[in-house]
Amino acid sequence: MRTNPPLLSLIAAQTRLGRRSFGPFHLDIEAGERVAILGPSGAGKSTLLRLMAGELPCSAGSAALEGTLLARSSLIELSRRRAVLPQSTEVAFGLDCDLVIALGRVARHHDPDLAHIVREAAMQAHAGHLLGRRCDTLSGGEKARVQLARIFAQMWDREAGLILVDEPLSALDPGLQIDLLDKLDAFARQRGHAVVAVLHDINQALQAFSRLLLVLEGALMNDLPSHADAVPQLEALYGIQLQCFDDGQGSTLVLPWRAASAVTTS
Ligand SMILES: Nc1ncnc2c1ncn2[C@@H]1O[C@H](COP(=O)(O)OP(=O)(O)OP(=O)(O)O)[C@@H](O)[C@H]1O
Numbered sequence: 001m002r003t004n005p006p007l008l009s010l011i012a013a014q015t016r017l018g019r020r021s022f023g024p025f026h027l028d029i030e031a032g033e034r035v036a037i038l039g040p041s042g043a044g045k046s047t048l049l050r051l052m053a054g055e056l057p058c059s060a061g062s063a064a065l066e067g068t069l070l071a072r073s074s075l076i077e078l079s080r081r082r083a084v085l086p087q088s089t090e091v092a093f094g095l096d097c098d099l100v101i102a103l104g105r106v107a108r109h110h111d112p113d114l115a116h117i118v119r120e121a122a123m124q125a126h127a128g129h130l131l132g133r134r135c136d137t138l139s140g141g142e143k144a145r146v147q148l149a150r151i152f153a154q155m156w157d158r159e160a161g162l163i164l165v166d167e168p169l170s171a172l173d174p175g176l177q178i179d180l181l182d183k184l185d186a187f188a189r190q191r192g193h194a195v196v197a198v199l200h201d202i203n204q205a206l207q208a209f210s211r212l213l214l215v216l217e218g219a220l221m222n223d224l225p226s227h228a229d230a231v232p233q234l235e236a237l238y239g240i241q242l243q244c245f246d247d248g249q250g251s252t253l254v255l256p257w258r259a260a261s262a263v264t265t266s
Contacts, residue, residue: 004066005064005066005067006028006029006030007028007029007030007031007033007065007066007160007162007194008028008029008052008063008064008065008162008194009027009028009029009062009063009064009067010023010025010026010027010028010051010052010061010062010063011026011061011062011063011064012024012025012026012060012061012062013025013026013051013058013060013061013062013063014058014059014060014061015047015050015051015056015057015058015059016059017047017056020218021059021218022044022047022048022051022218022219023048023051023060023061023218023219023220024060024061024219025048025051025061025219025220026061026220027213027220027223029052029162029194029196030194031160031192031194032160032188032189032192032193032194033194033195033196033210033211034185034188034194034195034208034209034210034211034226035194035195035196035197035209035210035211035212035213036196036197036198036199036204036205036208036209036211036212036213036226037049037196037197037198037199037212037213037215038199038200038202038205038212038213038214038215038234038237039214039215039216039221039237040216040237040238040239043215043216043217043218044215044217044218044219045166045198045215046086046087046166046198047218048213048215048220049084049164049166049196049198051063052162052164052196053070053078053082053084053164054070054071054073054078054082055084057071058070058071065078065081065082065162066081075107076107079106079107079154080107080158080161081158081161081162082161082162082163082164083104083151083154083155083161083162083163083164084151084164084165084166085147085148085150085151085163085164085165085166085168086166087166087167087198094134094135094136094137095134095135095136096131096132096133096134096135097122097127097130097131097132097133097134097135097138097146097149098118098122098131098132100135100146100147100150101118101121101122101127101146101149101150101153102114102118102153103150104121104149104150104151104152104153104154104155105117105118105153105154105156113157117153117156117157118131118149118153119131120156121149121150121152121153121156122146122149124149124152124183124187125145125146125148125149125152125180125183126145126176126179126180126183127142127145127146127148127149130142130145130146139171140171141171141172141173141176143171144168144169144170144171144172145172145176145180147168148168148180148183148184151163151165152187155187155191155193158191158193159191159192159193160191160192160193160194161191161193161194162193162194162196163184163188163193163194163195163196164196164197165184165195165196165197165198166197166198167198167199167200168180168184168197169181169199169201169204170200177201177204181204181208185208195209197209202234202242202254202256203253203254205226206226206227206228206230206251206252206253206254207247207251207253209226210225210226211223211224211225211226212224212225212226212230212234214233214234214237216237221233221236221237222237227252228244228252231244231252231254234254238256240256240257240258241256241257241258242254242255242256242257243255243257
């Protein structure tokens with residue numbers, strides 16, 4: 001019998017945006033898990049992530065972090081236990097990158113290692129060379145690295161927390177995508193953090209994540225292990241055919257092939 005509550009627990013959780021309702025979502029995230037959220041554009045992936053983060057309220061059901069309702073947690077409490085990298089993060093007022101990364105630690109009253117942690121977090125996110133630069137002068141990929149460094153700084157000296165990221169790699173070149181995904185994984189593994197990521201790249205999800213949440217039309221269509229067996233559900237999710245390849249290291253790679261409707265009519 002389990003004694004501890006799950007790291008994150010959504011129980012029939014629903015939320016609303018305008019007239020549209022999302023959910024009910026019913027799922028647990030356990031400490032140290034690697035979970036990818038996949039689905040077509042506009043399906044509700046970011047909305048689910050924001051519900052998990054406590055950024056959107058539950059209109060029904062509940063969302064709890066380690067047994068405490070998100071709605072009853074202060075922002076300072078939440079920032080100690082979970083970090084969020086949203087899809088777009090525009091920085092106003094031309095702040096320095098150092099300051100943007102340090103914002104990850106703003107909830108701490110006493111932070112004697114701040115400068116060291118900001119520097120180390122920047123190095124891990126390949127943003128060390130950007131320290132001292134104004135954030136509003138950076139390219140999209142450079143901004144993404146600074147924001148990832150902010151998350152690293154926030155969760156640097158925490159254990160078994162939750163990292164929620166929304167398309168963290170989409171502005172990066174392929175080499176940096178692979179490298180930063182490895183860095184995020186290593187960072188989280190060293191500290192026992194769970195990672196939940198909204199992704200558009202099915203191969204990244206299959207290779208670097210152990211569980212897939214498939215979201216369609218505002219609802220959770222499937223919650224299943226990240227494995228070649230998930231390919232039929234992925235095809236149904238996107239309405240495409242996926243050709244599968246063995247990567248020679250025990251994982252499956254997929255190539256989007258054509259729209260499912262085109263297949264049936266040909
Ligand atoms: N404030 C809002 N009011 C009304 N509708 C909204 C609001 N914010 C988002 N939506 C709509 O809710 C739906 C889900 O949005 P969401 O950002 O969760 O989708 P997504 O799956 O993350 O999409 P993408 O892959 O394109 O980023 C979209 O149709 C979007 O237009």
